[in-house]
Amino acid sequence: MNTDTRAPILCVVGARPNYMKMAPIIRAFAAHEPALRSLLVHTGQHYDAAMNDRLFADLDLPAPDVNLGVGSASHAVQTAEVMKRFEPVIEQHGARAVLVVGDVNSTLACALVAAKREVPVIHVEAGLRSYDRRMPEEINRVLTDQLADLLYTTERSAHANLAREGIDAERAVFVGNVMIDSLLASLPRAVPAEQLLSAAGLDPAVLAGGYAVLTLHRPSNVDDPAVLGPLVEALRQIARRLPLVFALHPRTRNNLERFGLLGRLDAPGIIVLPPQGYLEMLGLMSRAVMVLTDSGGMQEETTALGVPCLTIRENTERPITVEQGTNTLVGIDPQALLAAVGDILAQGGKRGRAPEFWDGRAAQRIAAHLAGWLDQHERSR
Numbered sequence: 001m002n003t004d005t006r007a008p009i010l011c012v013v014g015a016r017p018n019y020m021k022m023a024p025i026i027r028a029f030a031a032h033e034p035a036l037r038s039l040l041v042h043t044g045q046h047y048d049a050a051m052n053d054r055l056f057a058d059l060d061l062p063a064p065d066v067n068l069g070v071g072s073a074s075h076a077v078q079t080a081e082v083m084k085r086f087e088p089v090i091e092q093h094g095a096r097a098v099l100v101v102g103d104v105n106s107t108l109a110c111a112l113v114a115a116k117r118e119v120p121v122i123h124v125e126a127g128l129r130s131y132d133r134r135m136p137e138e139i140n141r142v143l144t145d146q147l148a149d150l151l152y153t154t155e156r157s158a159h160a161n162l163a164r165e166g167i168d169a170e171r172a173v174f175v176g177n178v179m180i181d182s183l184l185a186s187l188p189r190a191v192p193a194e195q196l197l198s199a200a201g202l203d204p205a206v207l208a209g210g211y212a213v214l215t216l217h218r219p220s221n222v223d224d225p226a227v228l229g230p231l232v233e234a235l236r237q238i239a240r241r242l243p244l245v246f247a248l249h250p251r252t253r254n255n256l257e258r259f260g261l262l263g264r265l266d267a268p269g270i271i272v273l274p275p276q277g278y279l280e281m282l283g284l285m286s287r288a289v290m291v292l293t294d295s296g297g298m299q300e301e302t303t304a305l306g307v308p309c310l311t312i313r314e315n316t317e318r319p320i321t322v323e324q325g326t327n328t329l330v331g332i333d334p335q336a337l338l339a340a341v342g343d344i345l346a347q348g349g350k351r352g353r354a355p356e357f358w359d360g361r362a363a364q365r366i367a368a369h370l371a372g373w374l375d376q377h378e379r380s381r
């Protein structure tokens with residue numbers, strides 16, 4: 001295989017939802033003829049074994065070439081630290097381009113450093129908008145897209161969002177969803193839910209009559225006891241009808257402890273687990289009666305799996321999951337959540353269909369397009 005000898009494409013990951021998006025891209029770059037040389041940079045925004053190492057193994061992601069080790073801090077400090085530590089990586093290794101995925105703080109920080117150094121910025125999963133600027137990710141999305149030279153999108157609605165913000169239509173390319181590339185490639189290796197519970201020392205028989213999977217971590221849901229408290233009470237009620245497997249994010253655990261609410265999860269039907277590996281999450285979701293979540297990625301994964309999803313948020317930046325997929329927005333009103341769960345138990349939920357280009361080949365489309373775009377871009381300079 002020929003390998004490009006030019007400077008590498010710096011591929012940036014920072015937090016858990018980035019890894020499943022990057023894994024297929026790195027593989028597609030290596031498989032492209034000639035191979036597109038890449039360097040994997042981890043900012044260290046997430047660092048726990050549960051939030052990090054295990055997912056790398058599950059996804060067959062190579063160990064990062066560079067780890068910036070920024071860790072947790074306020075948004076300003078975290079973003080600034082990533083910027084400070086990423087600039088020397090460009091100086092040391094050179095950069096044919098910087099490729100960022102998703103909408104976490106590391107995404108914006110590295111895009112900003114690259115743009116100021118006139119390195120082409122490639123944004124994968126561009127153009128998604130919740131139109132809710134209270135969400136830190138929305139700020140990251142809007143600004144990253146303004147900085148990007150090339151924007152790869154997962155659904156066609158993104159193009160209208162980008163046009164509204166004055167972004168030249170020629171810079172945006174619809175390629176489909178790399179997160180679904182990872183899902184389809186990994187599904188055969190998914191860990192069955194019963195196996196997971198046994199391994200955790202729990203009785204898998206509790207799942208026999210069906211179960212729901214639950215995740216919560218958005219600051220808007222978990223940082224305010226006036227919101228989190230009533231949600232926890234609603235979860236206790238739901239769990240009396242359907243066991244709830246709750247994979248507890250560190251932010252949520254910290255806050256439940258701080259607000260004195262952690263003990264309320266010690267209730268019949270609530271199964272609390274630490275953050276799960278990717279293959280465990282796939283195994284849990286694929287067999288669930290429904291998924292309750294405020295995660296962005298899980299809205300997409302449940303659509304691809306055909307499992308009904310109730311999203312505990314007022315809005316979504318992924319409207320195709322509601323229009324074509326299995327997703328229903330229920331908001332944060334506990335009564336609305338209870339009613340929506342009851343509807344699914346009574347009638348079965350949405351089955352949906354797989355959106356266009358959520359077919360396992362999005363990363364290949366990116367590699368093919370990017371190779372041509374970079375050649376042309378470099379010739380025109």
Ligand code: UD1
Pocket residue numbers: 015016017045046047048051052072073103104105106136137217249250251254
């Ligand atoms: C970040 C992303 C969010 C993504 C989420 C997935 C931003 C703005 N937010 O939110 O888009 O959906 O990751 O998890 O980038 N912590 C640990 N171990 C870790 C990482 C974090 O214990 O490995 C704890 C720390 O106490 C930290 C808190 O969790 O303060 C929150 O972590 P942080 O990375 O700030 O934000 P997330 O809520 O994870």
